[in-house]
Amino acid sequence: MKHAAKIRKKVTPAALADAEKFLLPTYKRQPLVFTRGRGTYVFDSNGKRYLDFLGGIAVNGLGHAHPNIVKVIRRESARAIHLSNLFHNEFQGPLAKKLAEISGMDRVFFSNSGAEAIEGCLKLARLYSRPADAPITFANPRHRILALEHSFHGRTFGAVSITATEKYRLPFAPLVPGVEFVKFNNIADLESKFDKNVCAVILETIQGEGGIHPVSEAFWNRARALTRQHDALLIADEIQCGLGRTGRYFAYQKFSSKPDLVAVAKPLAAGLPLGAILASEAIAARVSPGVHGTTFGGGPMICAVALEFLKVLDKTKVLANAAARGTELRAGIEKLAAKFPFIKEVRGEGLMIGVELAVDGSPFVAEAMNRGLLINCTHEFTLRLLPAFIITAKQVKEFLQIFEEVLGHVSKSMAATETARLAAHTAAR
Numbered sequence: 001m002k003h004a005a006k007i008r009k010k011v012t013p014a015a016l017a018d019a020e021k022f023l024l025p026t027y028k029r030q031p032l033v034f035t036r037g038r039g040t041y042v043f044d045s046n047g048k049r050y051l052d053f054l055g056g057i058a059v060n061g062l063g064h065a066h067p068n069i070v071k072v073i074r075r076e077s078a079r080a081i082h083l084s085n086l087f088h089n090e091f092q093g094p095l096a097k098k099l100a101e102i103s104g105m106d107r108v109f110f111s112n113s114g115a116e117a118i119e120g121c122l123k124l125a126r127l128y129s130r131p132a133d134a135p136i137t138f139a140n141p142r143h144r145i146l147a148l149e150h151s152f153h154g155r156t157f158g159a160v161s162i163t164a165t166e167k168y169r170l171p172f173a174p175l176v177p178g179v180e181f182v183k184f185n186n187i188a189d190l191e192s193k194f195d196k197n198v199c200a201v202i203l204e205t206i207q208g209e210g211g212i213h214p215v216s217e218a219f220w221n222r223a224r225a226l227t228r229q230h231d232a233l234l235i236a237d238e239i240q241c242g243l244g245r246t247g248r249y250f251a252y253q254k255f256s257s258k259p260d261l262v263a264v265a266k267p268l269a270a271g272l273p274l275g276a277i278l279a280s281e282a283i284a285a286r287v288s289p290g291v292h293g294t295t296f297g298g299g300p301m302i303c304a305v306a307l308e309f310l311k312v313l314d315k316t317k318v319l320a321n322a323a324a325r326g327t328e329l330r331a332g333i334e335k336l337a338a339k340f341p342f343i344k345e346v347r348g349e350g351l352m353i354g355v356e357l358a359v360d361g362s363p364f365v366a367e368a369m370n371r372g373l374l375i376n377c378t379h380e381f382t383l384r385l386l387p388a389f390i391i392t393a394k395q396v397k398e399f400l401q402i403f404e405e406v407l408g409h410v411s412k413s414m415a416a417t418e419t420a421r422l423a424a425h426t427a428a429r
């Protein structure tokens with residue numbers, strides 16, 4: 001291990017320089033190289049330890065280097081990493097069965113990413129919107145898709161077309177036609193925009209990138225009723241909030257009705273890239289060979305890893321842990337909100353928590369990193385917490401202690417800057 005650390009230290013400056021020179025500059029990255037992780041901690045190339053409350057942006061549900069996952073990857077990578085979807089493999093069927101059982105859905109398609117699962121959902125919605133017994137033509141009046149304001153569904157063309165934030169959309173216009181955005185949780189707006197030409201309503205059950213906003217039960221119920229009435233589809237994007245993060249398998253399981261399509265990805269294969277579309281039988285009945293496909297989705301090794309991920313959730317009370325730790329975390333942050341008035345609101349469920357500030361969140365993220373805590377900020381003002389589902393009560397306490405220090409330190413320096421600004425302003429007069 002010492003030897004590996006030494007080598008990594010040596011390669012780090014070169015790795016950074018190569019990245020600067022050869023990568024497309026799509027990310028504003030921190031000048032940090034992380035080299036390994038263990039449980040809920042990650043380590044940078046200098047050996048500094050960080051409590052990981054970002055979790056690879058909601059991916060590392062079982063943390064890092066979970067022994068069961070490591071074991072399955074070792075075993076299966078020595079057997080078959082990839083075969084082909086022209087054949088069956090040992091794990092795809094059993095994984096589809098397990099996902100159907102825990103979701104209440106009927107059929108599964110495996111993709112490589114969240115965005116690709118969303119693309120598939122959009123295609124299935126358009127496919128389903130056509131009359132079952134008439135020839136397919138280019139014309140299709142029932143092509144309208146309703147998405148929500150502040151939504152985020154991914155970076156591919158269809159996904160970006162149903163993503164509300166302008167900076168993600170505008171550079172690529174014109175986008176997929178027929179998309180309209182409904183005000184968040186606003187039933188009247190949904191009703192006014194719904195008509196017989198809508199083929200789908202798509203929503204994140206809890207919005208992630210938009211700032212951790214749960215869809216209300218009343219809004220869900222109305223969207224469900226309208227889509228049923230018009231034989232349109234209700235699509236739940238559970239890519240960030242699904243598969244255990246809320247303490248339930250799926251965030252929509254707190255409602256009394258199911259969606260028609262569900263998109264999942266992030267934690268599904270414990271860090272390996274795997275997404276899935278979960279569909280009702282009525283939709284599956286419209287699908288025939290050749291209508292959709294992918295090269296990589298659902299390979300043997302990745303499906304074996306996903307099965308192991310779901311087995312660990314089942315067998316080791318991980319869901320109950322996520323719910324209990326989420327409650328502790330929330331209670332601790334609410335206490336801090338009483339002490340720091342610039343905390344405007346604490347939102348979320350289980351281990352998907354947003355702390356909305358009245359001020360820019362980026363200095364808090366930077367200070368947390370200085371103090372060995374990884375968090376991020378979404379929508380400028382909302383600090384987002386997405387720790388692993390296996391986090392312990394002790395680590396929740398550790399987080400709360402560092403977070404309090406961060407809030408105190410940044411607010412003090414903000415106050416000092418403000419005092420200096422006022423002093424300069426007074427002196428200038």
Ligand SMILES: Cc1ncc(COP(=O)(O)O)c(C=O)c1O
Binds near residue numbers: 116118237
């Ligand atoms: C709710 C939601 N949908 C879709 C996506 C896109 O997933 P991916 O980045 O795997 O394409 C994300 C990613 O952050 C997401 O949070």
